[in-house]
Amino acid sequence: MHKLVEIVAGITSGSTTATAVVEEHLARIKAREGEIHAFNLVTAEQARKDAAKIDEDVKAGKVVGALAGVPIALKDNMCTRGVETTCSSKILQGWKPPYDATVVTKLRNAGAVIVGKTNLDEFAMGSSTENSAFGPTKNPLDISRVPGGSSGGSAAAVSAGFVAASLGSDTGGSIRQPAALCGVVGVKPTYGTVSRYGLVAFASSLDQVGPFTSDVRDAATLLEVISGHDPMDSTSIPQPAASLVSVLDQGVKGMRIGRVTDLPEGCEPDVLERLEAAFDAMRNAGATIVDVKLPSLQYCLTAYYLIAPAEASSNLARYDGVRYGNRVDSADLNAMYAATRESGFGEEVKRRIMLGTYALSAGYFDAYYGKALKVRRLISDDFARAYQDVDVILTPTSPSTAFKFGSKTDNPLAMYLCDVFTIPTNLAGHPAMSVPFGVGSDSMPIGIQVLATTMGEQTMFKVAAELERAS
Amino acid sequence: MSESISKETVVKVSRLARLSLTPEQAEKMTSQLAGMLEHFRDIDALDLSDVEPMTQPYPLKNVMREDVEAESLDRQEVLDQAPAAESGRFRVPPTIGFDV
Numbered sequence: 001m002h003k004l005v006e007i008v009a010g011i012t013s014g015s016t017t018a019t020a021v022v023e024e025h026l027a028r029i030k031a032r033e034g035e036i037h038a039f040n041l042v043t044a045e046q047a048r049k050d051a052a053k054i055d056e057d058v059k060a061g062k063v064v065g066a067l068a069g070v071p072i073a074l075k076d077n078m079c080t081r082g083v084e085t086t087c088s089s090k091i092l093q094g095w096k097p098p099y100d101a102t103v104v105t106k107l108r109n110a111g112a113v114i115v116g117k118t119n120l121d122e123f124a125m126g127s128s129t130e131n132s133a134f135g136p137t138k139n140p141l142d143i144s145r146v147p148g149g150s151s152g153g154s155a156a157a158v159s160a161g162f163v164a165a166s167l168g169s170d171t172g173g174s175i176r177q178p179a180a181l182c183g184v185v186g187v188k189p190t191y192g193t194v195s196r197y198g199l200v201a202f203a204s205s206l207d208q209v210g211p212f213t214s215d216v217r218d219a220a221t222l223l224e225v226i227s228g229h230d231p232m233d234s235t236s237i238p239q240p241a242a243s244l245v246s247v248l249d250q251g252v253k254g255m256r257i258g259r260v261t262d263l264p265e266g267c268e269p270d271v272l273e274r275l276e277a278a279f280d281a282m283r284n285a286g287a288t289i290v291d292v293k294l295p296s297l298q299y300c301l302t303a304y305y306l307i308a309p310a311e312a313s314s315n316l317a318r319y320d321g322v323r324y325g326n327r328v329d330s331a332d333l334n335a336m337y338a339a340t341r342e343s344g345f346g347e348e349v350k351r352r353i354m355l356g357t358y359a360l361s362a363g364y365f366d367a368y369y370g371k372a373l374k375v376r377r378l379i380s381d382d383f384a385r386a387y388q389d390v391d392v393i394l395t396p397t398s399p400s401t402a403f404k405f406g407s408k409t410d411n412p413l414a415m416y417l418c419d420v421f422t423i424p425t426n427l428a429g430h431p432a433m434s435v436p437f438g439v440g441s442d443s444m445p446i447g448i449q450v451l452a453t454t455m456g457e458q459t460m461f462k463v464a465a466e467l468e469r470a471s
Numbered sequence: 472m473s474e475s476i477s478k479e480t481v482v483k484v485s486r487l488a489r490l491s492l493t494p495e496q497a498e499k500m501t502s503q504l505a506g507m508l509e510h511f512r513d514i515d516a517l518d519l520s521d522v523e524p525m526t527q528p529y530p531l532k533n534v535m536r537e538d539v540e541a542e543s544l545d546r547q548e549v550l551d552q553a554p555a556a557e558s559g560r561f562r563v564p565p566t567i568g569f570d571v
Binding site: 095096097098099190191192205231234235237298299301302303305306313317320321322323324325326327329330331332333334335336337338339341342345350351353354355357358361368370371372373374375376377378380412413427428429430454 | 476480481484485487488489490491492500503504506507510511513514517519522523524525526527528529531534536544545548549551552553554555561563564565566
């Protein structure tokens with residue numbers, strides 16, 4: 001039993017127990033985690049206790065939550081009180097947060113059983129998990145290939161059946177790209193619909209938490225639980241969570257589906273074939289395909305790789321060896337800062353801090369960061385124009401299937417190009433999700449990305465459900 | 472804009488970012504950053520004079536809450552996670568009397 005909704009139904013009806021479900025998943029972890037390395041930490045004992053408590057509640061006839069007994073993994077950049085949270089960085093190794101992220105509290109309140117913390121590219125900076133200070137995660141479908149990133153551990157954990165669902169964070173595609181590469185569903189919600197309180201900040205105007213699941217219905221169920229206004233996050237949209245499960249069977253008849261005619265180049269042919277098959281499926285289901293132009297999309301990498309590092313250089317200034325994390329002792333404060341950061345951060349994190357500091361520094365601010373913010377506006381305006389004519393847009397999630405380890409590590413720009421289809425959504429703040437839609441010539445999964453406008457989750461999920469039915 | 476970045480600039484930026492790079496690291500960083508900045512020149516062709524910068528995706532303004540007492544983080548629990556603490560405070564190396 002893998003599916004979240006089936007697990008909840010089984011536990012609440014008494015046909016299985018939370019203990020049996022958690023043991024089944026822990027056994028799978030034991031069997032394959034050694035070769036996959038999806039987790040930085042497996043909290044087996046606490047998971048068993050939490051499952052036993054759910055079983056007691058069910059036995060006593062108490063009302064249990066929407067995720068009662070569901071084994072869930074958290075990306076290791078979400079704060080868990082008293083449980084190590086590392087961001088896969090040496091600088092935070094050993095840190096036990098003094099509070100829970102809002103999404104963690106919401107999961108617990110809904111009865112989820114948290115099984116562990118998953119591996120990621122250090123501070124969520126990367127597209128393959130090869131930037132983790134603790135070693136990469138392997139793609140469960142072919143361990144010679146990357147699982148994608150940065151939430152590669154969360155994607156792999158669902159793909160391998162270690163958990164029924166997991167949470168990741170998405171700053172430029174870090175949920176959708178690994179979901180596509182591991183053959184699972186991954187959702188980046190509208191910016192502000194899921195609280196960022198307790199999510200370790202990377203680029204605050206782009207970061208968003210979202211679910212990984214094995215199907216669309218599970219994703220809708222989990223997203224309903226974690227969404228909603230949070231006074232602890234000042235960028236949280238003051239609206240209640242949208243109802244998503246209720247719209248899944250409504251179909252796409254009469255819907256206008258956008259096909260981007262000026263899509264950035266560099267996509268593998270079998271990925272483009274699956275995209276055409278997705279349009280055919282939508283047409284067969286009664287939707288109309290409408291051509292749209294997004295001319296500023298070609299500038300998205302430049303805008304993103306100036307804005308995200310700029311925000312990161314500011315956010316990561318807090319790792320100074322004073323309040324948390326690790327310190328390299330030195331004779332004076334400034335030497336301590338530099339020695340701590342030099343030893344604690346990996347190469348990619350340093351590269352982005354440098355790029356961001358440069359883009360924000362006196363004399364360069366207007367030429368780089370200032371311009372990037374204006375390009376961000378152009379991209380957002382392009383989408384606004386397109387959404388006058390269409391309800392959703394379909395693109396590939398990733399230009400290729402899962403690639404081999406080491407094939408992009410020497411060339412940062414080649415790695416950055418993995419995110420060319422996912423980045424625009426983050427810049428605009430819109431929702432988007434990846435749905436598995438067939439495989440490539442290498443038998444590895446291909447994901448189709450469904451994009452919608454701000455707060456367009458219901459429409460997005462209708463299309464995602466239709467894609468899933470057609471796949 | 473976008474002249475190529477020099478090694479001297481990279482060393483200066485690394486000081487601003489509180490990162491101490493070895494000469495070899497500074498060399499490598501200079502060439503990698505130069506490559507990226509070269510790619511970023513694509514936006515030089517755009518006329519952005521009338522475009523309003525976009526700093527955040529959802530236009531929330533002046534988000535306020537009532538100023539009410541609430542539980543805050545436990546001081547000891549926070550200090551327990553610090554690299555060095557003493558008498559209820561974070562402990563740091565000397566901050567004055569050294570070149571900054």
